[in-house]
Amino acid sequence: MWLLVITPNGHMLRDIGYYTGAMVIGVPKEIKPDEYRVAMTPQGVEVLTQHGHTVLIESGAGAGTGIEDEEYAAAGAILVSDAASVWRQAELIVKVKEPLPTEYNLIKPDQVIFTFFHFAASEELTHAMVRRHAVCIAYETIQLPDGSHPILLPMSEIAGRMAVQVGAWCLERPFGGRGVLLSGVPGVRPGWVVVIGAGVVGANAARIAAGFGANVLILDINVGRLRTLEETLPPNVDTLYSNPANLREALQLADVVIGAVYVTGQRTPILIKREMLRIMKPGAVIVDVCIDQGGFAETSRPTTHRQPTYLEEGIVHYAVTNMPGAVARTSTYALTNVTTPYVLHLADLGWQEAARQDPAIRHGLNIVQGKVTLQPIAEQFGYEFVPPEAVL
DSSP states (O other): OEEEEEOTTSOEEEEEEEOOSSOEEEEOOOOSTTOOOOSOOHHHHHHHHHTTOEEEEETTTTGGGTOOHHHHHHHTOEEESOHHHHHHHOSEEEOSSOOOHHHHTTOOTTOEEEEOOOGGGOHHHHHHHHHHTOEEEEGGGOOOTTSOOTTHHHHHHHHHHHHHHHHHHHTSGGGTSOOOOTTOBTTBOOOEEEEEOOSHHHHHHHHHHHHHTOEEEEEESOHHHHHHHHHHSOTTEEEEEOOHHHHHHHHHHOSEEEEOOOOTTSOOOOOBOHHHHTTSOTTOEEEEGGGGGTOSBTTOOOBOSSSOEEEETTEEEEOBTTGGGGGHHHHHHHHHHHHHHHHHHHHHHOHHHHHHHOHHHHHHEEEETTEEOOHHHHHHHTOOBOOGGGGO
């Protein structure tokens, strides 16, 4: 087929000629507020083009990460001046964050979109993707046989480490916090950091908070996981089984509370009700890392890097939905290290054959050609659940 790069007003920018590559892969610029990551690095482009695929990169897509257009061109990418042309011509779209409403009408039926979707947090997005009949493969539900999430993992590591950093900042008095230094000083006790959830986010948060010198308490319902962390984390980290009584006790101690709960594909359960905030210390901080999946506190609502916090019941809330976007260079390279092999697999085989061969990709199928193939999302929003095998 002929592949033309066309501007929004219909003028042909570049006639690339007869295209013989196996698949056209598009990387548009991220448009979520303060999202500086990009979904592919020049190294990833080189891998894909060596396999005969064509990669379209929207000009400036890598600017927030510090990757210049010339680096993409040198790796074999075709630079495109506008997002609409990328969406129009690509068979496979690779992004970092979910499509926003201004992008919905750019999506073509049967177009494969590979990104973080977090459908449980947005009924609007779910309905839109069903209507567009796209093939939505979610980074966050790609799952290996051992239950791990290889694409979610590096972003969880980063978000967990950042959570302590932003929690310490929010504790400062000018930002509404208690004015507590987590490490304390000689003669003054250190602060308390309570981490709810002992998965990847929670373990990383606990380790960094311990490094700050804080007193750290990590709660979970998995005693085996708590036992492992008890053996591997520093001595200023204590573990506690999560139940309502222990959670109330922890909240009364806390200067910073970090929400680190994740249930694959589902909305995060609300563990902190509004009335529970009233037993916390005035000026304490909640960092809700779960906000992408709806948040673990009843009072949580999404915020941005430019306006990251707000007060509820005298408690500072930080609930930025794309925390790793603030450290875009680290995040981009960590993310693309794990996404590139999956992108290559999808491009080499096509999404159906790739999903047949790889159960991890099958787990990633959330919405396919108007059918909801992830059971928790179907149940949450009232759709008929169609098993992924039925669309293959």
